[in-house]
Amino acid sequence: xxxxxxxxxxxxxxxxxxxxxxxxxxxxxxxxxxxxxxxxxxxxxxxxxxxxxxxxxxxxxxxxxxxxxxxxxxxxxxxxxxxxxxxxxxxxxxxxxxxxxxxxxxxxxxxxxxxxxxxxxxxxxxxxxxxxxxxxxxxxxxxxxxxxxxxxxxxxxxxxxxxxxxxxxxxxxxxxxxxxxxxxxxxxxxxxxxxxxxxxxxxxxxxxxxxxxxxxxxxxxxxxxxxxxxxxxxxxxxxxxxxxxxxxxxxxxxxxxxxxxxxxxxxxxxxxxxxxxxxxxxxxxxxxxxxxxxxxxxxxxxxxxxxxxxxxxxxxxxxxxxxxxxxxxxxxxxxxxxxxxxxxxxxxxxxxxxxxxxxxxxxxxxxxxxxxxxxxxxxxxxxxxxxxxxxxxxxxxxxxxxxxxxxxxxxxxxxxxxxxxxxxxxxxxxxxxxxxxxxxxxxxxxxxxxxxxxxxxxxxxxxxxxxxxxxxxxxxxxxxxxxxxxxxxxxxxxxxxxxxxxxxxxxxxxxxxxxx
Amino acid sequence: xxxxxxxxxxxxxxxxxxxxxxxxxxxxxxxxxxxxxxxxxxxxxxxxxxxxxxxxxxxxxxxxxxxxxxxxxxxxxxxxxxxxxxxxxxxxxxxxxxxxxxxxxxxxxxxxxxxxxxxxxxxxxxxxxxxxxxxxxxxxxxxxxxxxxxxxxxxxxxxxxxxxxxxxxxxxxxxxxxxxxxxxxxxxxxxxxxxxxxxxxxxxxxxxxxxxxxxxxxxxxxxxxxxxxxxxxxxxxxxxxxxxxxxxxxxxxxxxxxxxxxxxxxxxxxxxxxxxxxxxxxxxxxx
Amino acid sequence: xxxxxxxxxxxxxxxxxxxxxxxxxxxxxxxxxxxxxxxxxxxxxxxxxxxxxxxxxxxxxxxxxxxxxxxxxxxxxxxxxxxxxxxxxxxxxxxxxxxx
Numbered sequence: 001x002x003x004x005x006x007x008x009x010x011x012x013x014x015x016x017x018x019x020x021x022x023x024x025x026x027x028x029x030x031x032x033x034x035x036x037x038x039x040x041x042x043x044x045x046x047x048x049x050x051x052x053x054x055x056x057x058x059x060x061x062x063x064x065x066x067x068x069x070x071x072x073x074x075x076x077x078x079x080x081x082x083x084x085x086x087x088x089x090x091x092x093x094x095x096x097x098x099x100x101x102x103x104x105x106x107x108x109x110x111x112x113x114x115x116x117x118x119x120x121x122x123x124x125x126x127x128x129x130x131x132x133x134x135x136x137x138x139x140x141x142x143x144x145x146x147x148x149x150x151x152x153x154x155x156x157x158x159x160x161x162x163x164x165x166x167x168x169x170x171x172x173x174x175x176x177x178x179x180x181x182x183x184x185x186x187x188x189x190x191x192x193x194x195x196x197x198x199x200x201x202x203x204x205x206x207x208x209x210x211x212x213x214x215x216x217x218x219x220x221x222x223x224x225x226x227x228x229x230x231x232x233x234x235x236x237x238x239x240x241x242x243x244x245x246x247x248x249x250x251x252x253x254x255x256x257x258x259x260x261x262x263x264x265x266x267x268x269x270x271x272x273x274x275x276x277x278x279x280x281x282x283x284x285x286x287x288x289x290x291x292x293x294x295x296x297x298x299x300x301x302x303x304x305x306x307x308x309x310x311x312x313x314x315x316x317x318x319x320x321x322x323x324x325x326x327x328x329x330x331x332x333x334x335x336x337x338x339x340x341x342x343x344x345x346x347x348x349x350x351x352x353x354x355x356x357x358x359x360x361x362x363x364x365x366x367x368x369x370x371x372x373x374x375x376x377x378x379x380x381x382x383x384x385x386x387x388x389x390x391x392x393x394x395x396x397x398x399x400x401x402x403x404x405x406x407x408x409x410x411x412x413x414x415x416x417x418x419x420x421x422x423x424x425x426x427x428x429x430x431x432x433x434x435x436x437x438x439x440x441x442x443x444x445x446x447x448x449x450x451x452x453x454x455x456x457x458x459x460x461x462x463x464x465x466x467x468x469x470x471x472x473x474x475x476x477x478x479x480x481x482x483x484x485x486x487x488x489x490x491x492x493x494x495x496x497x498x499x500x501x502x503x504x505x506x507x508x509x510x511x512x513x514x515x516x
Numbered sequence: 517x518x519x520x521x522x523x524x525x526x527x528x529x530x531x532x533x534x535x536x537x538x539x540x541x542x543x544x545x546x547x548x549x550x551x552x553x554x555x556x557x558x559x560x561x562x563x564x565x566x567x568x569x570x571x572x573x574x575x576x577x578x579x580x581x582x583x584x585x586x587x588x589x590x591x592x593x594x595x596x597x598x599x600x601x602x603x604x605x606x607x608x609x610x611x612x613x614x615x616x617x618x619x620x621x622x623x624x625x626x627x628x629x630x631x632x633x634x635x636x637x638x639x640x641x642x643x644x645x646x647x648x649x650x651x652x653x654x655x656x657x658x659x660x661x662x663x664x665x666x667x668x669x670x671x672x673x674x675x676x677x678x679x680x681x682x683x684x685x686x687x688x689x690x691x692x693x694x695x696x697x698x699x700x701x702x703x704x705x706x707x708x709x710x711x712x713x714x715x716x717x718x719x720x721x722x723x724x725x726x727x728x729x730x731x732x733x734x735x736x737x738x739x740x741x742x743x744x745x746x747x748x749x750x751x752x753x754x755x756x757x758x759x760x761x762x763x764x765x766x767x768x769x770x771x772x773x774x775x776x777x778x779x780x781x782x783x784x785x786x787x788x789x790x791x792x793x794x795x796x797x798x799x800x801x802x803x
Numbered sequence: 804x805x806x807x808x809x810x811x812x813x814x815x816x817x818x819x820x821x822x823x824x825x826x827x828x829x830x831x832x833x834x835x836x837x838x839x840x841x842x843x844x845x846x847x848x849x850x851x852x853x854x855x856x857x858x859x860x861x862x863x864x865x866x867x868x869x870x871x872x873x874x875x876x877x878x879x880x881x882x883x884x885x886x887x888x889x890x891x892x893x894x895x896x897x898x899x900x901x902x903x
Binding site: 529530531535536539540542543544546547550551553554556558561580582584585587588590591592598599600622661693705724783784788789792793795797798799802803 | 808809812813814815817819822823826827830831834837838839845847850851853854855857861862865871874875878881882883885886889891893894897898902
């Protein structure tokens with residue numbers, strides 16, 4: 001870094017690895033694997049995951065995938081530079097000048113193959129657990145929504161990831177064995193002719209295989225957080241979730257539709273009108289179940305006696321933030337608008353509103369909510385609230401200006417901005433504001449980290465069911481014994497029986513027999 | 517609490533855990549090979565002339581027979597266990613593993629053949645036309661290649677120096693089944709394959725030449741990737757079967773039903789590997 | 804086909820041999836018809852039809868899918884469906900490029 005200025009290669013590395021690490025090493029392992037592993041067996045009343053050894057294999061595969069990704073920063077030439085999407089043909093030929101094998105992009109592909117294997121093993125395990133190990137009486141429509149969300153997520157991982165693994169193998173062949181899966185004939189890059197290659201490949205093939213995963217991946221990220229928010233809203237509003245069956249059917253519909261919308265990421269690839277009409281239609285359709293879910297969650301609050309605990313604050317913060325993220329996506333569904341907004345900061349803003357204040361808020365909510373179950377102690381309430389408000393304000397400070405910049409046409413991913421920065425000069429000053437917000441947001445995480453690591457010693461003691469919740473994970477001792485339950489649970493009720501008329505208390509756990 | 521339904525089926529789904537697990541895994545395998553098949557379709561749709569008759573069909577047919585046989589012996593191995601006959605099980609599983617070895621051996625021979633078979637692409641159509649009469653006189657032919665506007669000739673290199681290449685073109689009959697069978701028999705018996713006349717090409721007239729490795733053309737790229745990945749699956753299946761053949765079978769004496777279930781699971785995987793080959797064979801060899 | 808008791812399985816053994824024979828015959832047929840020229844589309848269709856038939860035999864009887872539970876059916880049908888989605892939608896996109 002001469003004179004404190006980042007080199008273009010380093011800038012590109014940071015861009016690519018930010019996406020990769022956040023998606024494949026951050027949010028998916030946290031939301032799907034970590035919370036899923038702990039909460040799903042408890043919520044369905046199972047003693048463990050169906051295949052504990054495969055679970056371990058999944059973890060180790062993930063660990064090595066992650067290590068390969070991190071080591072790739074230190075190989076000659078640095079980590080991958082081709083964006084988290086690794087578009088060929090550039091990604092097929094990138095970095096080979098540094099070392100034929102030990103270079104950023106090849107390491108990226110190896111890491112991805114390991115990570116894909118990991119999530120494959122994980123998803124097999126989750127689905128088998130949910131199908132096979134539900135407790136007696138835990139029928140499909142008595143499963144907590146979080147379990148449904150995890151089930152659909154696991155299916156997305158199971159069926160959408162393998163085509164990317166195939167694509168990863170092919171790109172690896174392109175780089176290591178010199179094939180031309182994604183390299184067209186007569187390729188010229190930076191004035192260099194690639195005449196030694198056989199050619200005949202299709203760059204679009206990579207994009208199809210990538211986005212066949214890439215779009216379901218968005219829902220892989222989102223659905224676990226959505227499930228957690230639903231659990232936390234019901235517990236803290238002391239009311240049954242409004243329209244539980246429509247939530248379930250919506251989440252299944254999202255899972256199905258997410259497989260047939262992928263090419264809306266590819267409007268700029270010279271797609272004909274028929275294909276583009278098809279993908280525009282399906283893309284608009286997928287917003288319907290999403291809106292149903294959000295509406296159900298919102299209506300569930302109506303007339304509740306809401307407890308504003310820290311997890312509830314994060315869950316409530318999730319609703320409008322995810323709303324903004326989702327609604328700003330609708331214009332992008334149309335190819336005419338998509339062509340204008342493509343690769344602009346608007347897209348970054350839209351995506352990050354879904355994953356940052358959306359999904360990450362869901363994850364924070366989940367941490368504060370299940371912390372007492374895992375450790376037996378609460379996290380500090382005051383610092384939790386500081387954490388929430390500071391994060392909420394700064395999050396909007398970081399991402400909202402991106403919409404303004406993007407609509408003015410500011411382009412993403414360019415090291416020096418080029419001509420686009422000249423054109424969007426009146427809006428460039430927002431970058432400073434966003435940077436300051438990001439720094440403050442970083443500082444605001446310090447209380448959370450300290451809170452997280454000290455509360456299991458000094459936090460207020462919690463009972464087995466501190467939030468007076470109905471689902472099964474709260475009906476077992478804290479921390480749960482080996483085999484999860486002291487006595488085999490039997491389920492008599494739906495997941496959200498709060499404030500049942502005629503009951504002495506305002507929550508009726510799932511394993512409490514219904515009085516005649 | 518112990519994990520339930522590891523051996524006995526869950527009443528409402530009628531399945532034990534590992535069976536759900538393996539079918540889920542196979543579902544994802546469908547998508548993995550599906551991704552590669554769609555790559556095949558893309559490459560083929562984008563090609564000018566897709567190569568035909570380059571692979572040895574009788575030998576591929578033989579390998580298909582081997583794999584189908586291994587599938588049926590796998591079923592018999594499982595059925596023997598169901599009938600609690602450990603000895604028969606060992607026999608049938610042994611045959612299955614042997615079939616796996618034969619398949620891989622034959623596949624290695626095919627790979628070896630390809631690595632020593634060459635192709636040569638001319639600079640342009642005019643150059644190709646200049647050599648056409650000479651190549652045809654030697655019993656070969658100049659064919660349009662995968663990339664539009666390119667022409668190639670396939671065969672073996674006899675000699676080469678800085679300026680020229682002495683090249684024996686493949687016979688025009690080389691894709692006929694009898695010729696292919698004879699070439700395999702000659703290779704097996706160690707007799708040298710009879711080659712036709714050589715043609716001398718000027719290096720300057722050649723755009724690109726090389727052995728049939730993945731680098732040569734997008735056809736060989738997808739051929740080696742698909743069959744290589746399939747071979748890895750064969751090897752994986754054989755490792756698991758070998759485990760059940762010797763060290764794993766002690767479970768039979770304590771819990772025969774559990775052991776039978778495990779063998780059923782590896783059997784399901786093995787049949788799937790066979791099923792993938794059933795599609796690979798026509799797609800790569802015949803079409 | 805696969806009943807769970809030993810007696811039922813014994814009666815199936817002959818049947819498995821029959822399937823085996825059918826697979827071998829179909830393999831030979833697919834090779835023979837590949838030498839008959841039906842046009843590229845015709846040859847591809849015929850070969851894929853035969854391959855699908857063989858694959859169905861393997862799946863239905865060797866993998867006992869014919870007597871399998873509905874959960875497995877739903878799973879494999881959805882995998883097959885999304886496989887077809889991947890193939891056909893991307894071909895659809897390939898064959899419909901933007902025009903001047």
